[in-house]
Amino acid sequence: MDKDPGSVLGQPTKSEEVPLTLCKGLPDLPRDEDGPVFAEPWQAQAFALAVRLCDQGHFTWAEWVENFSAEIKRAQAAGDPDLGNTYYDHWLAVLEKIITDKGILQTPDLLSRKEQWRQAYLSTPHGKAVEL
Amino acid sequence: MGQDHSNDNAHEPGHSHAHHHDHTEPPADPVLRVKALESLLVEKGLVDPAAIDAIVETYETKVGPRNGAKVVARAWSDPAFKKHLLEDATAAISSMGYIGRQGEHMKVVENTHERHNMVVCTLCSCYPWTVLGLPPVWYKSAPYRARAVSDPKGVLAEFGTELPKGTKIKVWDSTSEMRFLVLPLRPKGTAGWNAERLEQLVTRNSMIGVELALRPDQIPVKSGGKA
Structure with a gap:
């Protein structure tokens, strides 16, 4: 897809004849092309973890959606403009919630493991693989 | 969970700040x-x-929107498959080897000259992954989720999509149990095209219903010549 990369956020990509007044006063509508939908690798990993745990029967997809929509509502109420760019932040929060709610993992273990990873980075010379 | 955990900063024993130049910045x-x-x-x-x-x-x-494009192109070129697809999309799509995740049902909604279909998930962002891959950012955004329902014409205009006067717009709201795929109108000037050729006209956005299928003259030129 070699479209103009500048045509994002509410600008029509191929419509000389669309009067711009139609778009005035409307919230920005984020746009993208057929490109990658994960902005960063962790988003893909969080996505895959949820899919995998669901496949294995740890929760149903209906349960996931229920939690996910509740999380989005909560975030919106807290002031998140919810433009799609925080989607995987919500995704990760729900993943943590559902995993701890179901007793698959415990919150203190997650927190201490996260800290172990942080420390592992801090104690690994730059350029070397970071391992626990 | 999901809040900032940065208060939790207990240091591992043995870690020293003395060699801070010899570390990797945590992500x-x-x-x-x-x-x-x-x-x-x-x-x-x-x-x-x-x-x-x-x-x-x-x-x-591997998935991308190409699975969906194959489904649409086959429906355009195979009347028996199209009938099956409109009657029981879940079964017709599975018959092509595209199997859904957690038993969600698929419904295919056909665009006609009288009615244009658009898909949204107002609750969150349910999306027919099996046939379209992962959802684009705008599909997940609050403005799209709200305005697809309140102002579908305005949304279509932002995508540069103009419908013939008098065309009705029907918006389908996805749920965890039911996902929708739009079957766009087959573009003019494609008589005699086989499914493989037709597939090039089917974009992701046309299957969400925010755009029309490409006209033959809009097929993107791939590097290495015309596809």
Whole structure:
């Protein structure tokens, strides 16, 4: 897809004849092309973890959606403009919630493991693989 | 969970700030949280890292919207398949080897000269992954989710989509149990085209219903010549 990369956020990509007044006063509508939908690798990993745990029967997809929509509502109420760019932040929060709610993992273990990873980075010379 | 955990900064014994030049800057909070989740799940034997990589790869590169394009192109060129697709999309799509995740049902809604269909998920972002891959950013955004319902014409205009006067717009709201796929109108000037050729006209956005299928003269030129 070699479209103009500048045509994002509410600008029509191929419509000389669309009067711009139609778009005035409307919230920005984020746009993208057929490109990658994960902005960063962790988003893909969080996505895959949820899919995998669901496949294995740890929760149903209906349960996931229920939690996910509740999380989005909560975030919106807290002031998140919810433009799609925080989607995987919500995704990760729900993943943590559902995993701890179901007793698959415990919150203190997650927190201490996260800290172990942080420390592992801090104690690994730059350029070397970071391992626990 | 999901809040900022940065208060939790107990240091591991043995770590010294003296050699701060000899370290790797830790990544952002979400990266560490995903690493924590994944490493613990792997240790518990609940998740196989290879399976995770396979899922990522599938949705990033293999699914994309191309499965959906194949379904649409076949419906355009095979009347018996189209009939099956409109009557029982879940079965017709599975028959092409595209199997849904958790038993969600698929419904295919056909555009006609009288009615244009658009798909949204107002609750969150339910999306027919099996046929369209992962959802684009705008599909997940609050403005799209709200305005697809309140102002579908305005949304179509933002995508540069103009419908003939008098065309009705029907908006379908997805749920965890029911996902929708739009069957766009087959473009003019494609008589005699086989499914493979027709597939090039089917874009992701046309299957969400925010755009029309491409006209033959709009087919993108791929590097290495016309496809």
